Amino acid sequence: MYLAEGRERPGRGSAADGTRPPGRVPSVVLALGAVSLLTDVSAEMVTAVLPLYLVAGLGLSPLGVGLVDGLQHGVTALVRILAGHAGDRWGRHKAVAGAGYALSALCKPLLLAAQGLASVGAVIALDRIGKGVRTAPRDALIAHASAPELRGRAFGVHRAMDTAGALLGPLLAFAVLLGTSDGAVAAPGAYDAVFTVSACVAALGLTVLVLFVPGRPVPGRETGAGAAGRPRLAEAAGLLRDRELRRITWCALWLGGCTVGDTFVYLLLQRRTGLSDGTFALLPPATAAVFLLLAAPLGRLADRLGRWRVFLCGHLALLGVYGLLLLSGAGSPVLLVAVPVLHGTFYAATDGVLMAAASARVPAALGGTGLALVQSAQALARFGASLAFGALWQARGDRFALAAAAVALVLAVAAAGRPRPSAPVPAARGGAR
Structure with missing residues (x-):
């Protein structure tokens, strides 16, 4: 059975079984969205103050800060497939x-005891491992709970709620620092206050998961198949025998390898516009706000027009970001609006939509493994892309590096191909086109 096939839901559904009337997002998805919202509030509270804490609070060097930042981005891909399986x-x-x-x-209160590079790095690595462990199983829960023809909408609503947490987290951290600091300098206990509040919010998110997300078994496993029916890790490689899933994974890998990291996009935008250091911090929330507004509508559009089509169009929005940063002169104010709008559109059209498209090709018994396979390919490719872009920037300049990324992205989108111009895919196949 494929994730796309789902199960028949008699009647109009109920809160007890996690379903809703046809055309509406299941309550399970909304509960998972609330969990992600609270968890992202907690995580972004720490992320917002971590650079200042590392430099001003612990006195780490820029190299130490770079090492901790690298841990945040590189660790999750190492555990996703194992956790999904x-x-x-x-x-x-x-x-x-x-x-x-x-x-x-658990890592949030541990930050209170961390007092050096090694201990802080270990706690951050554990936190990112936690993110890697939860992502694929959570997305599998969303796919299992959602009707195939509404899966793009379901993932879009979840990503919108998740992004709302990313917006609220820095604001809450700022409020805590403002209430515990004296003037412009953070008081000695201000960071501890942020970590404490962050831990409480994370605990609340975990409580919502325990109380409001039903622990239903995977479809097809309710009949007590036992250990003999449990899929083996070796079967994950067999997933790629499916031509469409192999194509999705390959395209996620290649397109991810052409994606310039957010940090570089914001640094280039600052260079082109002369934005002050103080205002620089508003760029990520601006992108997140666009992502929040467009995630659910673009998810619905993907369900109607084809998920692969919307996914590729999202990368055209990213190509627009590259073009604006390449062609605009210094001090161009239009970039401050156009780049965050296109950047946020890119994420809204690709993040949840990719999972909705992949879920239509994954067997139910290997749902978490299959989604983790696609996620890991994309994450590793983006990690490598950031390293390559930084090296090109240092060796040949930022415009050369950005031009190379733009050319690679054009080739990748062209190679990904157009959706098949056939009749709409039946609901049993999830509508991924």
């Missing part, structure tokens, strides 16, 4: 996702 093998995606959320929540 664990949820598949035991048929308990909620339990595996809960372990990831619990690990991240």
